[in-house]
Amino acid sequence: xxxxxxxxxxxxxxxxxxxxxxxxxxxxxxxxxxxxxxxxxxxxxxxxxxxxxxxxxxxxxxxxxxxxxxxxxxxxxxxxxxxxxxxxxxxxxxxxxxxxxxxxxxxxxxxxxxxxxxxxxxxxxxxxxxxxxxxxxxxxxxxxxxxxxxxxxxxxxxxxxxxxxxxxxxxxxxxxxxxxxxxxxxxxxxxxxxxxxxxxxxxxxxxxxxxxxxxxxxxxxxxxxxxxxxxxxxxxxxxxxxxxxxxxxxx
Amino acid sequence: xxxxxxxxxxxxxxxxxxxxxxxxxxxxxxxxxxxxxxxxxxxxxxxxxxxxxxxxxxxxxxxxxxxxxxxxxxxxxxxxxxxxxxxxxxxxxxxxxxxxxxxxxxxxxxxxxxxxxxxxxxxxxxxxxxxxxxxxxxxxxxxxxxxxxxxxxxxxxxxxxxxxxxxxxxxxxxxxxxxxxxxxxxxxxxxxxxxxxxxxxxxxxxxxxxxxxxxxxxxxxxxxxxxxxxxxxxxxxxxxxxxxxxxxxxxxxxxxxxxxxxxxxxxxxxxxxxxxxxxxxxxxxxxxxxxxxxxxxxxxxxxxxxxxxxxxxxxxxxxxxxxxxxxxxxxxx
Numbered sequence: 001x002x003x004x005x006x007x008x009x010x011x012x013x014x015x016x017x018x019x020x021x022x023x024x025x026x027x028x029x030x031x032x033x034x035x036x037x038x039x040x041x042x043x044x045x046x047x048x049x050x051x052x053x054x055x056x057x058x059x060x061x062x063x064x065x066x067x068x069x070x071x072x073x074x075x076x077x078x079x080x081x082x083x084x085x086x087x088x089x090x091x092x093x094x095x096x097x098x099x100x101x102x103x104x105x106x107x108x109x110x111x112x113x114x115x116x117x118x119x120x121x122x123x124x125x126x127x128x129x130x131x132x133x134x135x136x137x138x139x140x141x142x143x144x145x146x147x148x149x150x151x152x153x154x155x156x157x158x159x160x161x162x163x164x165x166x167x168x169x170x171x172x173x174x175x176x177x178x179x180x181x182x183x184x185x186x187x188x189x190x191x192x193x194x195x196x197x198x199x200x201x202x203x204x205x206x207x208x209x210x211x212x213x214x215x216x217x218x219x220x221x222x223x224x225x226x227x228x229x230x231x232x233x234x235x236x237x238x239x240x241x242x243x244x245x246x247x248x249x250x251x
Numbered sequence: 252x253x254x255x256x257x258x259x260x261x262x263x264x265x266x267x268x269x270x271x272x273x274x275x276x277x278x279x280x281x282x283x284x285x286x287x288x289x290x291x292x293x294x295x296x297x298x299x300x301x302x303x304x305x306x307x308x309x310x311x312x313x314x315x316x317x318x319x320x321x322x323x324x325x326x327x328x329x330x331x332x333x334x335x336x337x338x339x340x341x342x343x344x345x346x347x348x349x350x351x352x353x354x355x356x357x358x359x360x361x362x363x364x365x366x367x368x369x370x371x372x373x374x375x376x377x378x379x380x381x382x383x384x385x386x387x388x389x390x391x392x393x394x395x396x397x398x399x400x401x402x403x404x405x406x407x408x409x410x411x412x413x414x415x416x417x418x419x420x421x422x423x424x425x426x427x428x429x430x431x432x433x434x435x436x437x438x439x440x441x442x443x444x445x446x447x448x449x450x451x452x453x454x455x456x457x458x459x460x461x462x463x464x465x466x467x468x469x470x471x472x473x474x475x476x477x478x479x480x481x482x483x484x485x486x487x488x489x490x491x492x493x494x495x496x497x498x499x500x501x502x503x504x505x506x507x508x509x510x511x512x513x514x515x516x517x518x519x520x521x522x523x524x525x526x527x528x529x530x531x532x533x534x535x536x537x538x539x540x541x542x543x544x545x546x547x548x549x550x551x552x553x554x555x556x557x558x559x560x561x562x563x564x565x566x567x568x569x570x571x572x573x574x575x576x577x578x579x580x581x582x583x584x
Contacts, residue, residue, distance in 0.1 A: 001381055004348040008381055015378030023366045085362040089423075091328045092358075093379045094351040248329045 009099040016095070016103025017110070024073050024080075025111045034072060034115040038064040039122075045183055052185075055214045058123035060182035062140075063206035065119040067177065070112030070144050074151030075169045077104050078243075082160035082250050097247050098240045101152055105236070108148035109141075116140050128213050135221070136212035142228045143205035149235035150201075156242045158250040176200050181207065186218040201231035279304045279431050279462040280325065284334035287320050294320040296486035297334065302479075304430075307453070307463040309477035309494075311470070313579050317486040318466050319359075319435060325464070326356050326433050339431060352380065354431040355424030359439060359466075361416035363408045369395065369419050370404040373426055380427040387426065394422040398448065414445030421449060425456070432456065435466045450476065470575055484579045497574045505543040506567035509550055510535040512560040519557075523549040535563070 001008055024030065042061040081087035090100055120136065130136060154169045177183075179193065180202035189197060197203040204224040211217035217224070280302035287295040295317040302308040312318045324331045325338060327347045336343045341350035363372045370391065377387025395401040398418040408416060417437065424432060434453075438446040453476065457463055467473050473480055474494050482490040482497075490497055520529035520536060525545040530537045540546040543566060554561050 003352045003381055004346070009348075011381065012379050015375060018378075019364065019367070019375050022371070023364060084365070085358070085360055086364055088323075088328055088358065089356075089362040090379075092326045092351060092356040093376070094348045094381075095379055096348060251323070251328050 003094050009096055012095045013099040013103035013106060016100055017106035020077060020104055020107035024077060025107060030073060034069040035118060037068050038119065054126060055128055056185065056210065058126065058128055059206055059210040059213055062116060062119045062209045063182050063202055064177060066112050066116040066140060066143055067147050067202050069115040070108050070147035071151035071173060074104055074108040074148060075154035075165045076162040078155045078250065079160050079162040079165050088251055091251055097244045101240050101243050105145065105148040105152055108151050109144040112144040112147060113140055123213065130212060131215050132212040136209055139205055139208040142232060146201050146228055146232040146235060149232060149239050153235055153239040156239065156246055158246040160250065176202060201228055204228050278302060279339060280464065281337040285321065285324060285331050285336055286333045287324060287331055293486050298488045300481055300488060300491055302462060302464060304462055305460055306479060307457050307465060307477045309473035309480035310464065310466045311473060311480055311575060312483035316483045318483055322433055322435055322466055327351055353429055354433060355429040357420050357424045357434040357437050359436040361420050363416060363419050363423065365409040366407060368405050368407055369400055372408060372419065372423055376423045376426045382427055390426050394425055398422055414441050417441055418445060431462045433464045436468065438472065482575060482578050490578050505540060507538045507546050508535050508565040508567055509538060510562045511554060512562055515557060515559060523553055525549055
């Protein structure tokens with residue numbers, strides 16, 4: 001066994017993920033928030049936009065559910081653990097900062113996938129047909145990882161006050177939802193809106209979900225998948241690099 | 252996930268299974284020119300020292316002297332600005348994982364996960380140190396039994412007392428049977444029972460070959476436990492020696508307290524060879540001289556000449572407290 005090797009560090013990252021799930025995710029309020037938040041946003045929009053087809057709205061619901069759940073808890077884990085000094089415990093253990101971040105991302109990914117699958121089931125229960133089941137599962141997996149990386153990226157500022165991070169997180173997350181073709185179809189967006197949407201990974205995920213439910217999409221599937229892969233790789237690399245830089249200032 | 256390679260055998264779980272390992276390591280900790288600044292404040296200023304294998308090394312200093320900063324650099328929690336720290340043969344900055352695999356850390360404040368049970372905390376440590384599950388369960392059971400926590404193992408740490416938390420932290424640090432243990436004020440604020448339990452375990456571990464780096468304010472603890480102590484003041488190492496040598500080195504003069512069964516003239520005492528001064532304190536005399544051995548011999552000869560019986564005779568060596576206060580005089584609180 002080489003403790004510094006990739007395989008061993010991946011095992012230790014999984015230990016971090018299990019710890020996160022136990023401590024931060026399997027909690028009543030977190031689970032309830034994870035489901036209610038996107039459902040209420042969806043219902044609010046459903047009331048005000050009756051002319052939009054259900055498939056479009058459900059796709060948006062799936063997009064929001066994954067985005068909000070995968071980024072709900074992860075930004076606050078480092079500040080919480082910094083405050084409780086448990087981060088110092090992890091820092092003195094034989095695990096790299098990259099593996100800790102990766103473990104947090106795994107937990108966040110699994111939580112996001114779990115809640116999002118419920119919203120897919122809601123869509124099916126409302127009478128929609130899933131035309132591309134494998135595609136939607138692959139898209140959820142890929143996007144969950146991408147959004148988890150965004151969640152960890154939001155945790156980069158080295159503060160141990162969770163409320164500071166949650167405020168920053170909301171400031172970034174909500175505008176992102178509005179420019180990602182969830183409430184306004186990409187086809188109806190002005191050119192500047194489309195330009196903005198292109199910079200949001202949520203745009204490509206929602207487009208893929210829409211394709212899975214309706215067989216219709218704005219970008220070609222290959223573009224959606226490629227964009228999600230690129231966003232995931234870039235966000236993961238950047239969040240790991242930045243956490244490595246800022247971690248000593250947090251401890 | 253990074254470029255470290257396991258070039259040494261320092262991360263084996265049970266050092267007793269690899270008897271050859273110990274001979275490879277002359278010093279367990281080698282610190283050279285370690286420096287850390289926070290803004291304009293120099294917290295640790297080019298300190299250098301070494302801790303030998305099998306040693307209990309006490310790291311002492313007043314508040315704000317740089318003890319905790321040094322310990323955090325040695326354990327890889329924060330990086331040093333300059334200088335190197337080689338722990339168990341691995342540079343803590345270049346090979347942090349391999350270095351950390353070989354040691355355990357007991358911080359001053361408990362940092363177990365309070366939302367997990369004691370057992371879950373230990374299993375987490377087992378996974379983070381790459382222990383096979385069976386070995387982790389066996390070690391965790393043994394340690395919890397030794398530390399009197401087995402009956403409470405499934406309770407959340409939130410419900411533990413301070414002493415229980417500290418014992419759990421010790422168990423977490425020892426789970427992978429490390430060759431080196433860092434402890435920061437391990438008995439601070441604990442009851443007598445927990446303190447005694449921890450100190451006994453530290454002695455036992457040291458007898459088994461574990462090197463111990465102990466940061467403490469408790470001079471008596473350091474005096475009784477440590478083979479050598481280092482004293483840091485304003486970020487600089489001001490003394491490094493065995494406690495007895497440090498005590499002896501701080502004072503050129505030695506004091507002896509003696510009492511006789513009858514009245515003795517003070518001026519006769521001051522005229523004795525080797526005596527610098529003689530002070531009466533109650534029914535005793537405090538004799539000061541440069542050499543303890545010749546003082547005792549003079550007093551014995553003097554009592555025989557005077558036909559007096561020595562009732563008590565005590566050597567008053569400076570305590571480690573004295574040494575500490577002398578060496579840290581002028582340090583900011």
